[in-house]
Amino acid sequence: MSKISAPLSQQPAQNNSEVLPFPIRDSDVGLVAALRAGRADAATVLFDRHGRFIQRVLARVLGPDPELSDVLHDVFVEALQSLNHLEDPKCLRMWLTSIAVYSARGHIRRRKRRRIISYLPFHAVPQPAFLPRVEEWSQPLLVTYRVLDRMQNEERILFALRYIEKLELTEVAKAVGVSLATAKRRISKAQQHFFSLARQEPVLVEWMQEAGK
Amino acid sequence: MNEQVLGMLGALIAKEQDHALMPQDFAASETRFVRSSTRLSQPRMLGWKYFAFPAAMVLGGVGAIALWTKPRPMRFVIQGPSPVANGNGNIGVWVSAPETAPVPIQFADGTRVTVAAGARARIARADTEGVNIMVERGQLGFNVVHHDRTRWSIATGPFDVTVTGTEFDLKWQPEIESLEVAVHKGTVVVSGCQFVHGKDVRTNEVLRARCGDTISVTTTERADVTNEPVPVVATSSIVAADEATKSNSERPVHDAALDVLSPPGPRWQTLAQKGQYRVAYDVVDRQGFDAIAARASAADLSLLMDVARYAGQSVRAEMAARLLRSRYSGRSQAAIAAFTLGRLAFDQAQDYGNAGRWFRTYLKEQPGGALAREAEGRLMECLSRTGQTSEANQVAQQYLSRFPDGPHARLARVLLGFDR
Numbered sequence: 001m002s003k004i005s006a007p008l009s010q011q012p013a014q015n016n017s018e019v020l021p022f023p024i025r026d027s028d029v030g031l032v033a034a035l036r037a038g039r040a041d042a043a044t045v046l047f048d049r050h051g052r053f054i055q056r057v058l059a060r061v062l063g064p065d066p067e068l069s070d071v072l073h074d075v076f077v078e079a080l081q082s083l084n085h086l087e088d089p090k091c092l093r094m095w096l097t098s099i100a101v102y103s104a105r106g107h108i109r110r111r112k113r114r115r116i117i118s119y120l121p122f123h124a125v126p127q128p129a130f131l132p133r134v135e136e137w138s139q140p141l142l143v144t145y146r147v148l149d150r151m152q153n154e155e156r157i158l159f160a161l162r163y164i165e166k167l168e169l170t171e172v173a174k175a176v177g178v179s180l181a182t183a184k185r186r187i188s189k190a191q192q193h194f195f196s197l198a199r200q201e202p203v204l205v206e207w208m209q210e211a212g213k
Numbered sequence: 214m215n216e217q218v219l220g221m222l223g224a225l226i227a228k229e230q231d232h233a234l235m236p237q238d239f240a241a242s243e244t245r246f247v248r249s250s251t252r253l254s255q256p257r258m259l260g261w262k263y264f265a266f267p268a269a270m271v272l273g274g275v276g277a278i279a280l281w282t283k284p285r286p287m288r289f290v291i292q293g294p295s296p297v298a299n300g301n302g303n304i305g306v307w308v309s310a311p312e313t314a315p316v317p318i319q320f321a322d323g324t325r326v327t328v329a330a331g332a333r334a335r336i337a338r339a340d341t342e343g344v345n346i347m348v349e350r351g352q353l354g355f356n357v358v359h360h361d362r363t364r365w366s367i368a369t370g371p372f373d374v375t376v377t378g379t380e381f382d383l384k385w386q387p388e389i390e391s392l393e394v395a396v397h398k399g400t401v402v403v404s405g406c407q408f409v410h411g412k413d414v415r416t417n418e419v420l421r422a423r424c425g426d427t428i429s430v431t432t433t434e435r436a437d438v439t440n441e442p443v444p445v446v447a448t449s450s451i452v453a454a455d456e457a458t459k460s461n462s463e464r465p466v467h468d469a470a471l472d473v474l475s476p477p478g479p480r481w482q483t484l485a486q487k488g489q490y491r492v493a494y495d496v497v498d499r500q501g502f503d504a505i506a507a508r509a510s511a512a513d514l515s516l517l518m519d520v521a522r523y524a525g526q527s528v529r530a531e532m533a534a535r536l537l538r539s540r541y542s543g544r545s546q547a548a549i550a551a552f553t554l555g556r557l558a559f560d561q562a563q564d565y566g567n568a569g570r571w572f573r574t575y576l577k578e579q580p581g582g583a584l585a586r587e588a589e590g591r592l593m594e595c596l597s598r599t600g601q602t603s604e605a606n607q608v609a610q611q612y613l614s615r616f617p618d619g620p621h622a623r624l625a626r627v628l629l630g631f632d633r
Contacts (some may be wrong), residue, residue, distance in 0.1 A: 041507040041536065043250035047243045048540045055239060059230045069242045076246050137233075141226050163223035164230075191219065204222075211221045 032089035035080070047076060050093055056099045060164040061104040061157050063145035064137055071107050075100045097175045101157055108153050139203045147197045147204070156189035162187050236326060240252075241335075241347060247507070248371060248405065287339045288321040309333045310351070320344070323358035324365070337368070357399075357547040371424045371508060372405040381414075390508075395419040406504075423480075424508055481505075484511065485520045494524035502529055511541040518553055527561045548578040552588055559591060569595030588623030 031049065036041035055072050078099050086095050090202060150157045155174070161172045173183035198204040308328050312314040316328040320339070328334055332351020338344060343364040346353070357365050357376050365376035369385035372392050377630035379399025384394055394403060396414050404411040414420045481500075484493035497505055497520060509517055513601060518533035530553065537550035555571030556563040572592040576585060589612050596605035609625035616622065626632040 002423070040503055044243070044247050044507055045536070045539050047246050051239060051243060051246075055234060055242070056227075056231070059234060060227065066348055069245075072242050072245055075248070077249060138224060138225070138229055141229055144222065144226060164218075164226050166223060166227070187479045194219075208218050208222070211218050212215070 018207045027090075028092040029089045032083070032086065032092055035083055043076075043080065051076070051098050053093065054096055057097055057165055058104055059099065060138050060160040062107065063148065064142075065111075067107065071181070075103050078103065094099070094171065094174050097171070098177060100160075101175050105153050105157060107158070110157075138206045143201045143203045144198075147194060147201060150197055151190065151193055155188065155193055157186050158183065159190045159194055165189075236265050241349075244370065245368075248373075267464065287341055287344065289336065289339055290319045292317045292319060300633060307333070307335050322360055322363060325356045327354040329353065345579045347415045348383065348385045350385060350387050352382060354382050356380050359399075372403055372408075372422070375402040375404070375411070377401070390423050391421065392423070393421045424504075481520065482516060490520050490523035493520045494526060497521075502532075506533055506536055509536075511537065511544050513547045513626075514541070515546040517550060518550060522553065522557070527557055531557055545579065545582070548575050548582060549584065551575040551578065552584050555591065556589070559595065565595040565598045569599065586621075587617050589615070590619060590624070593625060593628070597624070 012052060026125070031045055034150050035046060051072070054075055055068070058064075058068055058075070061072065067070075067103045075096065075146075079096055082099070086092065148159065151159070157176060158172060161175060162169070167175065169183055169187070170180055172187065173180045176183065198208070227301040239405055258456055284523050291306070308316055308318065310328045310330050312331045315330050318326045318336075319330065320633065323345075326346065327393075329352040330568055332353060333347070333349040333617060334351075334353060336344070337347050342362060343366065347364075347365050348367060353367075355365075355367075355376065357379055359377065359379075367374040367376070367383060367509045369383065369392055370390055372385075374383060374394060377400055379396060379401055381394060381396040381399070381401055383392070383394050385533075392403070394414050396418055400415050402411040402413055403420060403422070407422070412420070474594060478506060481493040481496040484490075486495060497517065502517075506517060508516065513535055514537045518530050518537065521527075521530035521533055534550040534553045534557070538547050539571070541547050551571050551574040555568045555575065558566035558571060569592055572588045572595065575582065575588045579585065582588075589608060593605055593608040593612055596602075596608060605628055610626045612619065612621060612625045613629070
């Protein structure tokens with residue numbers, strides 16, 4: 001057996017002093033500071049701390065989607081690259097939510113465009129293996145997203161954040177970047193639009209009548 | 214139909230979605246993001262608006278061309294009995310081979326991949342430009358037919374394997390984060406972790422690696438000179454194993470080539486489990502504490518915390534403990550990390566206020582835990598030292614009722630005025 005050592009130039013310099021990284025604090029302020037300092041472990045902490053929430057937000061807005069994990073990835077990559085735009089580190093979670101909403105909006109737009117180009121019917125869109133197959137989702141869920149597909153993107157996002165993810169009105173407003181009054185007005189409009197479309201879907205009508213009893 | 218019904222509908226959908234979002238997919242997303250984050254440069258300093266117009270001009274021109282060169286999906290067929298989650302030929306398909314039989318996958322370009330019994334993988338992408346397979350666990354055999362435009366890559370844990378027309382086996386063991394690649398024909402390039410610039414593995418070579426840990430490269434014919442400080446050995450048993458494997462051409466996955474690898478050198482985990490904390494810490498230090506901590510599982514991070522503490526590296530022990538708290542919140546290791554943070558604050562910094570908060574956290578998370586007696590005793594001590602007499606007496610009463618013969622029982626009795 002022979003052992004080949006690295007060239008001297010590649011060996012670490014012997015030094016009596018060392019710089020120890022300061023532990024990332026539990027707060028988002030500490031995390032943002034670590035990210036801005038380029039700490040290697042900060043990205044992991046960022047994803048650990050906020051990944052599940054953002055994944056949920058995307059799932060609510062997009063519905064069953066084969067590219068959910070790709071969009072999730074894009075949100076965090078975008079966040080890392082745009083970190084210098086984050087003014088208040090305390091608002092990290094809300095800032096990530098707004099990036100998620102922005103990414104989801106773009107993805108829905110692309111998805112619609114692709115569907116038109118590919119002439120694919122709704123059920124022909126391939127499903128990811130980690131999500132149930134189309135026929136395994138419940139009918140109310142599938143029909144709800146079919147209705148949301150027919151709504152405008154902005155209305156769909158507001159509806160999903162408010163009624164499925166159940167964000168507070170102020171959070172919804174921040175996530176979509178409008179004032180509270182505008183958010184209220186648009187949510188009300190989205191709700192009316194949803195009801196008018198849902199009345200054309202027997203599955204939803206039946207479900208809502210049962211639920212209303 | 215009213216707002217309440219909408220709320221119920223939303224709750225139903227949310228519940229169903231939460232149930233469908235699998236933890237392993239989240240873990241895969243996390244791995245993917247962490248891997249790509251290391252490649253990202255510093256935050257963008259210039260606004261997009263400076264580039265928007267020229268970019269739009271270029272994209273407009275390129276867009277039309279891109280439409281014509283759009284990659285076409287590559288069909289594949291999964292053969293044999295397999296509880297796969299979806300039908301054949303769909304991107305994102307999950308292949309979980311039963312414990313008793315391998316599952317072959319035949320691709321339209323002639324490539325054949327065999328998922329060995331018990332292995333799991335996902336075909337993340339399959340089109341005329343590239344195929345990407347994510348291996349969650351177990352062994353896969355590859356016989357890749359090379360085409361100029363199609364790029365084959367395999368992702369396993371922190372490693373990527375890029376294929377350039379070849380026949381090889383790959384084995385990923387997530388429990389010990391071990392990657393093994395045995396190349397029978399052609400070349401593959403392994404990247405990720407210590408292989409920053411990629412490592413070629415050529416015909417008749419076997420590579421075994423853990424992220425930031427021992428590497429061995431064995432060969433049947435010659436010792437390959439590498440730029441990395443790795444032991445290179447010529448192993449005669451590999452030849453026999455390799456020939457035995459070749460003679461059995463029916464076997465889709467060459468088990469023998471991977472099984473004859475010699476065990477790796479001492480790992481820091483093994484040294485720590487033997488109680489050799491200082492030696493273990495030296496190994497960790499050489500491999501990079503940050504890198505190990507960044508990728509460690511909850512169990513490894515907990516062990517790393519102990520290694521640092523027993524080696525007298527309290528700052529790093531604190532760092533590991535805080536990582537455990539933030540990354541694995543809710544687990545027993547996170548509670549033990551709270552106790553360790555309390556002990557570090559108590560013993561090293563004499564910061565009794567902070568120490569008391571951490572002991573309280575431990576007791577809240579693990580009221581009946583193995584360290585509850587020690588945590589409650591130390592909490593009482595902290596409260597007493599910071600002059601919080603009434604709280605200290607309250608904890609002393611609780612302590613005496615739960616642990617009348619505990620090591621802090623005498624202090625409790627003194628605080629309550631029973632002893633002097």
